[in-house]
Amino acid sequence: MRTHNQIDKILKTKRLVLSPSQAFQHYFIVLIPLFPMGLMIYNEPESIYGFGIWIFGIVSIIAYLIQRKRLRFKEFKANCNIEHLKNSLFRTTNELEWKIEKTNEKYLQAYSGDPFNYYGGNLITIIPIEKGFLINSVSDPRKRSVPFISTWDKDNIQTFVKHLKDVLNNKEENKDYLIPQKEWTTQKTIKRLLIYPFLLFIVLISLKSISEPASAKGVSAGIAGLIFGIGYFFIDIKLILKRKKYKRTTRRT
Numbered sequence: 001m002r003t004h005n006q007i008d009k010i011l012k013t014k015r016l017v018l019s020p021s022q023a024f025q026h027y028f029i030v031l032i033p034l035f036p037m038g039l040m041i042y043n044e045p046e047s048i049y050g051f052g053i054w055i056f057g058i059v060s061i062i063a064y065l066i067q068r069k070r071l072r073f074k075e076f077k078a079n080c081n082i083e084h085l086k087n088s089l090f091r092t093t094n095e096l097e098w099k100i101e102k103t104n105e106k107y108l109q110a111y112s113g114d115p116f117n118y119y120g121g122n123l124i125t126i127i128p129i130e131k132g133f134l135i136n137s138v139s140d141p142r143k144r145s146v147p148f149i150s151t152w153d154k155d156n157i158q159t160f161v162k163h164l165k166d167v168l169n170n171k172e173e174n175k176d177y178l179i180p181q182k183e184w185t186t187q188k189t190i191k192r193l194l195i196y197p198f199l200l201f202i203v204l205i206s207l208k209s210i211s212e213p214a215s216a217k218g219v220s221a222g223i224a225g226l227i228f229g230i231g232y233f234f235i236d237i238k239l240i241l242k243r244k245k246y247k248r249t250t251r252r253t
Helices: 004-013 020-031 034-043 045-049 052-070 082-096 153-168 186-211 216-245
Strands: 074-077 098-103 108-112 122-129 132-139
Touching (some): 004 122, 020 034, 020 052, 034 216, 082 108, 082 122, 082 153, 122 153, 132 153
Antiparallel strands (some): 074 132, 098 108, 108 122, 122 132
């Protein structure tokens, strides 16, 4: 639930407001590249002077910028009112099976479940403004989620905008729906080309820490890194394969 002060802050910054715990959940990915960096410094203190180790710091900064960008609202210009937005929300909810949390004059909010049971779903927030609206879709910061694992932010926004256009043009709602199947867009491909080698590097460093331990802490850290690296890759691949087969059941009313 959003307070009036939070809505005012969102209108000013055009960025989703998070509580401290939600911010930690959302930005947790930023800490992950620092794990192998700390592991290398712990095992080889002199490595801190090498350039290669600071690549992890650069990756961490990039992850922070990406997560920060995901909190930003997109602004759309349209000759619409709150009733148009509500109608579009109801139509999008029918298609994407969102669950509506709040509909008032200040903002609309809904959340989507995860049909694959791998990430926490998405939180969608819509705020009416003069001659348009703001919209944000992001991995639900109130739930545990796997950062950067495929989410539906773009699909959510595009589907809502599509329905709003139909509402404004007085078109009847189309009750035949099919889930978008695109898992290898240019953006997602580039993301995986960057993340997969990094995961491989974490696995190799973790294996080295386990096979050549400097201490018991090094072994524990190596096991944790191994679980994360392999687990993240496994979840993403399973999601790709499962989404190819997943189709929304056509519903008629």
